[in-house]
Amino acid sequence: MRSLSFRAGIVSILILVLFLGAWHLATSGSSAVQQMDPEYAKLMGLTATQGKSAMPGPLQVGATLWKHLTNPFYDNGPNDKGLGIQLAYSIGRVAIGYLLAVLVAIPLGFLIGMSQLMSRALDPFIQVLKPISPLAWMPLALYTIKDSNYSAIFVIFICSVWPMLINTAFGVATVRKEWLNVARTLEVGPLKRAFTVILPAAAPTILTGMRISIGIAWLVIVAAEMLVGGTGIGYFVWNEWNNLSITNVINAILVIGIVGMVLDQLLARAAKLVTYPE
Amino acid sequence: MTEKLISIEAIAKRYPAPGGGDTTVFENLWLGIERGEFVCMIGHSGCGKTTVLNILAGLDAPSEGVVIVDNVAIEGPALDRAVIFQSHALLPWRTVLGNVAYAVGAKHKDWPKTKINEHAEKFIELVGLKGAEYKKPSELSGGMKQRVGIARALSLEPKMLLMDEPFSALDALTRGTLQDEVRRICLSTGQTVFMITHDVDEAIYLADKIVLMTNGPEAQIAEIVENPLPKERDRNQIHKHADYYAIRNHLIDFLVSRSRTFKDEIKDKPWDPKSVPLVRPMAAPPSAPEPLRKRA
Ligand SMILES: Nc1ncnc2c1ncn2[C@@H]1O[C@H](COP(=O)(O)OP(=O)(O)OP(=O)(O)O)[C@@H](O)[C@H]1O
Numbered sequence: 001m002r003s004l005s006f007r008a009g010i011v012s013i014l015i016l017v018l019f020l021g022a023w024h025l026a027t028s029g030s031s032a033v034q035q036m037d038p039e040y041a042k043l044m045g046l047t048a049t050q051g052k053s054a055m056p057g058p059l060q061v062g063a064t065l066w067k068h069l070t071n072p073f074y075d076n077g078p079n080d081k082g083l084g085i086q087l088a089y090s091i092g093r094v095a096i097g098y099l100l101a102v103l104v105a106i107p108l109g110f111l112i113g114m115s116q117l118m119s120r121a122l123d124p125f126i127q128v129l130k131p132i133s134p135l136a137w138m139p140l141a142l143y144t145i146k147d148s149n150y151s152a153i154f155v156i157f158i159c160s161v162w163p164m165l166i167n168t169a170f171g172v173a174t175v176r177k178e179w180l181n182v183a184r185t186l187e188v189g190p191l192k193r194a195f196t197v198i199l200p201a202a203a204p205t206i207l208t209g210m211r212i213s214i215g216i217a218w219l220v221i222v223a224a225e226m227l228v229g230g231t232g233i234g235y236f237v238w239n240e241w242n243n244l245s246i247t248n249v250i251n252a253i254l255v256i257g258i259v260g261m262v263l264d265q266l267l268a269r270a271a272k273l274v275t276y277p278e
Numbered sequence: 279m280t281e282k283l284i285s286i287e288a289i290a291k292r293y294p295a296p297g298g299g300d301t302t303v304f305e306n307l308w309l310g311i312e313r314g315e316f317v318c319m320i321g322h323s324g325c326g327k328t329t330v331l332n333i334l335a336g337l338d339a340p341s342e343g344v345v346i347v348d349n350v351a352i353e354g355p356a357l358d359r360a361v362i363f364q365s366h367a368l369l370p371w372r373t374v375l376g377n378v379a380y381a382v383g384a385k386h387k388d389w390p391k392t393k394i395n396e397h398a399e400k401f402i403e404l405v406g407l408k409g410a411e412y413k414k415p416s417e418l419s420g421g422m423k424q425r426v427g428i429a430r431a432l433s434l435e436p437k438m439l440l441m442d443e444p445f446s447a448l449d450a451l452t453r454g455t456l457q458d459e460v461r462r463i464c465l466s467t468g469q470t471v472f473m474i475t476h477d478v479d480e481a482i483y484l485a486d487k488i489v490l491m492t493n494g495p496e497a498q499i500a501e502i503v504e505n506p507l508p509k510e511r512d513r514n515q516i517h518k519h520a521d522y523y524a525i526r527n528h529l530i531d532f533l534v535s536r537s538r539t540f541k542d543e544i545k546d547k548p549w550d551p552k553s554v555p556l557v558r559p560m561a562a563p564p565s566a567p568e569p570l571r572k573r574a
């Protein structure tokens with residue numbers, strides 16, 4: 001009996017091969033090539049004229065992906081930049097917006113978690129603000145900030161702040177009373193208590209919130225960049241769609257997924273570091 | 279009156295009752311604890327023992343009255359009164375050493391880390407946990423966790439040790455060993471202890487004085503029982519002591535019936551909660567010894 005993860009790996013690879021094979025067969029195309037007026041053929045596209053599918057196959061996508069990977073940082077003007085550069089823009093925006101959200105959400109979450117009064121007072125605002133789609137803020141952000149780049153960062157900020165805020169407040173409010181009592185009997189001051197008891201006790205909950213936030217931020221950045229344009233992986237997708245380069249769109253989708261997974265795994269690692277068994 | 283380390287003076291605790299008004303858990307409670315004394319409190323569930331202990335610890339404030347420690351009224355928790363919690367209350371993200379050192383560092387803020395750790399190690403060794411310093415609480419058994427809690431409290435070298443049913447969650451064997459250890463340590467350091475227990479035998483084995491509390495609500499201290507057994511006692515021998523059954527029966531009799539009917543018992547008598555009776559149950563003096571029969 002091989003280990004479970006080994007067997008799971010084999011099945012994963014099988015599924016991938018099957019998927020790629022099916023994709024290849026579906027796009028290789030074999031419909032009869034028709035004879036037609038060349039003007040008309042132009043309008044009909046490759047499917048009709050060469051018997052090829054307009055949808056790129058895995059080999060085609062793989063080839064362009066290789067091109068992107070070997071030369072990720074080229075820059076031929078605003079509409080033709082390497083995938084690496086576009087990703088760097090997106091990751092940069094997410095990082096800034098997300099870090100700003102951390103700086104706001106965690107202290108504010110502490111305040112809400114520690115004070116019944118603030119918790120009650122801020123609750124209605126949070127309840128109303130939380131369900132607003134982050135993209136709904138975009139026009140307002142563009143109008144007030146007047147800078148598309150900062151507006152995108154603001155949208156990332158606003159979408160990642162809520163899960164962190166709510167989780168921090170919850171984690172802080174539910175720290176075991178006996179641990180707080182330990183700190184009290186040891187005459188530990190409020191600041192030291194916050195850092196040596198409340199923060200480690202609430203850290204797993206806080207990191208769960210941070211992990212949800214990074215996921216949402218990465219979802220939102222693509223949409224935000226499609227709206228504001230200029231740079232970023234979201235803009236890249238939109239631009240390639242306008243160029244009708246489905247191959248590049250598929251490449252971008254793949255890369256977006258992989259970066260999202262990496263971000264999530266980073267946070268998962270961090271969460272593991274601060275988790276304590278009881 | 280001898281000088282008291284702790285003096286509980288006229289404390290009361292009331293909670294708002296669901297239907298308006300107040301429920302009084304207890305009121306006008308007086309109790310003094312002398313330096314070096316081991317005092318146990320027993321009483322039925324819900325009579326307010328934990329409340330008394332929390333007030334002593336400063337974790338809870340009385341509705342009325344004061345607690346005076348070394349001539350100063352307490353205002354909150356302090357390092358001179360260490361608490362051993364029933365649920366051990368270890369910080370799970372810290373190691374055994376980390377937990378004890380956290381307390382030591384809180385008391386001796388100016389000590390360097392090495393000195394803090396040395397001091398902590400000394401007490402970890404005292405409770406028999408040498409070798410487990412770098413384990414996390416989750417890797418310890420219930421008895422070991424409770425030991426860490428004991429080491430943490432002792433490492434503070436407090437004026438007063440407060441324990442709320444510290445051994446109730448343990449199996450009988452572990453409980454016995456820990457009782458032996460706590461007794462040995464407290465005796466050798468002259469530690470003043472206030473401990474809550476449900477277990478009559480535990481109280482007899484450990485305590486110098488046993489405070490009997492009547493049932494709530496409006497519980498009161500019925501009497502203070504002085505332990506007639508010698509200070510040097512052996513867990514396996516005490517039941518052979520002449521006065522053992524006297525005190526045991528007295529305590530059980532209280533818990534079974536008198537704790538419930540105590541209010542009637544004192545109804546028509548003058549009663550001063552400031553100085554409740556101090557009793558010392560002893561075996562009845564042997565009635566006129568029978569003459570030895572002469573050998574034929
Ligand atoms: N927050 C509270 N609100 C209302 N009543 C309370 C509160 N805390 C405790 N009480 C009441 O105070 C009484 C004494 O509680 P306490 O915990 O001191 O009892 P105890 O003697 O320690 O019981 P046990 O032996 O079960 O631990 C109980 O009857 C309880 O119902």
Ligand SMILES: [Mg+2]
Pocket residue numbers: 327328329442
């Ligand atoms: Mg209790």
